[in-house]
Amino acid sequence: MALTDLAVRNAKPGPTLIRIADERSLSLEISPNGGKRWRFRYRFNGKAKMLSLGVYPDVSLKDAREHRDEARSLLAQGIDPGEVRKAQKAEAEIDENTFERVAREWFGKFQPTWSPSHADRIIRRFEKDIFPWVSNRPIRDILAPELLTVVQRIEARGRIETAHRALQNCGQVFRYAIATGRADRNPASDLLGALPPVKEKHHPSITDPKEIAPLLRSMDSYQVSCPRLGERLR
Incomplete structure (x- = not known):
């Protein structure tokens, strides 16, 4: 018997996992803590498999049926919907980790x-x-x-x-x-060491003795204010 929105909304948890069937291999699983999850069960190459279609109420009954029909369409083409889901998940993870x-x-x-x-x-x-x-x-x-x-x-x-x-x-x-x-x-x-080193930039220096004396006098006369000490330093 097909599920209804009211039945899904009013479904209560029990002491163990409860599974309520919908149409075409879709079911609603209710865990003892009250969580509700959609499941699609199918067979591929003779093996029984299960695909999670989302959590209720984030995924409504209508949405779950649409996801089920998409999975059934893939099966009709000889494609495992579970493998498609894995590939999509891997691609999404790659996009996030570029x-x-x-x-x-x-x-x-x-x-x-x-x-x-x-x-x-x-x-x-x-x-x-x-x-x-x-x-x-x-x-x-x-x-x-x-x-x-x-x-x-x-x-x-x-x-x-x-x-x-x-x-x-x-x-x-x-x-x-x-x-x-x-x-x-x-x-x-x-x-490390794969790039050539950065060349050091040398500042021009005074080599003419005649220019050194004016520099020394300028340094000697330079005064710096020191606010913390309230005085001037030479």
Whole structure:
């Protein structure tokens, strides 16, 4: 006998699991704690299987029947609806765990602790030099050679320091991914020494003895105010 909305709403739990049948292998399971879940039972390649179609009342009787009919349609085509569900779930997990998704999540958590200018430099670095190449890649699948190729594109423009900073930021994202269970290792740490070092910038120094004396006199006459002591220091 087919279920009705009223029957589903008024169904009460018992000391053990209760299963109330609807039409075409759809049933409503009621657990002892009162939870209600839709189940579709079917056979595929001679094996008995079961597919969960959602929890009542989030999934109504009408919705559950529509999900059942979709599953039956797949069976008619020789497709296991349970395997389709697994593939959809895996795809959804990949979408949530792409490098860009994780990087933006990391950025959102730490952005409040940075100055606006620092935060802007970091996100622009990602959007310009990192995301175009690994945006949709599952972060768990990115290995050191792939990451090296990304930062070497920055190096090829002569921006060695930017390449180092980009690699550092990527390393921070990977460490965050490891901490949140979405990556197993940090490939950025494997690239230590893979980029050429940043050239030190030397400031010009005074080498002419005639120029040293005026500098010393200027330093001697310079006075600094010290508010905490309420006096002037030479």
